[in-house]
Amino acid sequence: MQAGIVGEARAKEEFSKGYSLLKKSLQAQGSLTNSQFEILTPEILVLCAETAIKNGKFDVAHDCSELFFLRDPPQDQFFCRALFIRAQVQAFNSGSATGQDAVNRLEVSIGHILHSIEIALSPSKFPRYNFIIYNASVHYWNVTRRMMRAGACQYLCDSMQVVVSALEKSEERSKSWLCRYQLRLAQCFDDKGDSKRAAQCALAAHDIVQKLPEETPKIESAALQRQVRDFGIYMGRVKDGDCGKLSNSVLASWKSAGIVSEVCANIESIVQQCKSGAIAEPAKIQSALEDALSQLLDKKNATSQSQDDDAPTARGSGLSSSELDCLAQISFEAVRHKLMSVADKALAAIDRVKQRPPTADVVVGYAKALFVVETFGQSYAPQHCAHIVKAVPPQLPQTKYRALGLARRLEAIKMLERALLTCQRLRKPDLLQARYRFDARP
Numbered sequence: 001m002q003a004g005i006v007g008e009a010r011a012k013e014e015f016s017k018g019y020s021l022l023k024k025s026l027q028a029q030g031s032l033t034n035s036q037f038e039i040l041t042p043e044i045l046v047l048c049a050e051t052a053i054k055n056g057k058f059d060v061a062h063d064c065s066e067l068f069f070l071r072d073p074p075q076d077q078f079f080c081r082a083l084f085i086r087a088q089v090q091a092f093n094s095g096s097a098t099g100q101d102a103v104n105r106l107e108v109s110i111g112h113i114l115h116s117i118e119i120a121l122s123p124s125k126f127p128r129y130n131f132i133i134y135n136a137s138v139h140y141w142n143v144t145r146r147m148m149r150a151g152a153c154q155y156l157c158d159s160m161q162v163v164v165s166a167l168e169k170s171e172e173r174s175k176s177w178l179c180r181y182q183l184r185l186a187q188c189f190d191d192k193g194d195s196k197r198a199a200q201c202a203l204a205a206h207d208i209v210q211k212l213p214e215e216t217p218k219i220e221s222a223a224l225q226r227q228v229r230d231f232g233i234y235m236g237r238v239k240d241g242d243c244g245k246l247s248n249s250v251l252a253s254w255k256s257a258g259i260v261s262e263v264c265a266n267i268e269s270i271v272q273q274c275k276s277g278a279i280a281e282p283a284k285i286q287s288a289l290e291d292a293l294s295q296l297l298d299k300k301n302a303t304s305q306s307q308d309d310d311a312p313t314a315r316g317s318g319l320s321s322s323e324l325d326c327l328a329q330i331s332f333e334a335v336r337h338k339l340m341s342v343a344d345k346a347l348a349a350i351d352r353v354k355q356r357p358p359t360a361d362v363v364v365g366y367a368k369a370l371f372v373v374e375t376f377g378q379s380y381a382p383q384h385c386a387h388i389v390k391a392v393p394p395q396l397p398q399t400k401y402r403a404l405g406l407a408r409r410l411e412a413i414k415m416l417e418r419a420l421l422t423c424q425r426l427r428k429p430d431l432l433q434a435r436y437r438f439d440a441r442p
Helices: 002-029 043-054 058-070 077-093 099-120 130-147 153-169 175-192 195-210 218-235 241-257 262-276 282-302 321-336 340-351 358-374 398-426 429-433
Strands: none
Touching: 002 043, 043 058, 043 077, 058 077, 077 099, 077 130, 099 130, 099 153, 130 153, 130 175, 153 175, 175 195, 175 218, 195 218, 195 241, 218 241, 218 262, 241 262, 262 282, 262 321, 282 321, 282 340, 321 340, 321 358, 340 358, 358 398, 358 429
């Protein structure tokens, strides 16, 4: 780490020296030519601006890119790269903006990126400038990332559609990258309330993920299939023909892919349906989670001594690592829907396993933290966390009642801290999405 810090400081120092020389050259002659130095071309301004952004010098990047445009350059690859710089500088300057002001500023950045795509698709440049299209898609993703959330991503539908269309035309496109874009575009249309277009884009992503090249890493392919499956199940909450077709297609593909066992595939689908609202009625949610838990517990009891070569089994559990992950997900989803008896059974079962996958530990940590808070004040005797979840004595003074409630929340926070540290060590950002607020008062 220390070597990295020294290298970064050295790079910034060398950049400052190079930029000082460039400024001296411009000030001495009023042009890019100086007899004391090599002949400099306008493209050096673009290279300097790109280096400035890498070193966090956005003011320098702005000055260099604007100087480049003042020289009326031809619309070549350097022109497109200068547009990327404009987009990044504008996005950086809009970092503190909120609401409609942030949307308006980011639309300016997006406009620069779309201009570069327009140049790359022009008859004189296409397909030679396919690399510009790919680079534009990367810059677009980075610039608009802060808007890729519920309530905001609906404003990206039109511009993202342009990027996706350009990627589809590009002969050198990355299919996995195009799949991510189609899935994100589906989420944007869903946020806009256009479920038909959302289903069409998700089906396109589903078709792409089924035909990924063999050289695609298995981890990446499985992750993409899981994301497509989750969104397809989520769209199943909409009672529409296209959405129903999407949901059925992704479920069938996931079960036939063989990435996880048939039991895991079924249970993951049930949990996702409960998460997404495809199963909405409390009684149906309880029945679905109880059924999923029964499948795992039955297998645990029946195969506690067996070993599966394809799915390593945790010591003494009778379940594979992926099945223990499913058990953890059931416990978390049960707590979230306040089905404490179901959650207690799942948590008690997973507590008996000596060696658990760390991903399951993270989810269990979330579930336990929420469990000990939600059960405060209830006459409940759980099978797990018995040293924490204790019945509150009746007719307790208010001050002591509040003190017990705060102590319970402190225990929950400790559980969350351990889970988050494990999550950070595993570098699993998707597990960080499940976070809950604990009120100050019990």
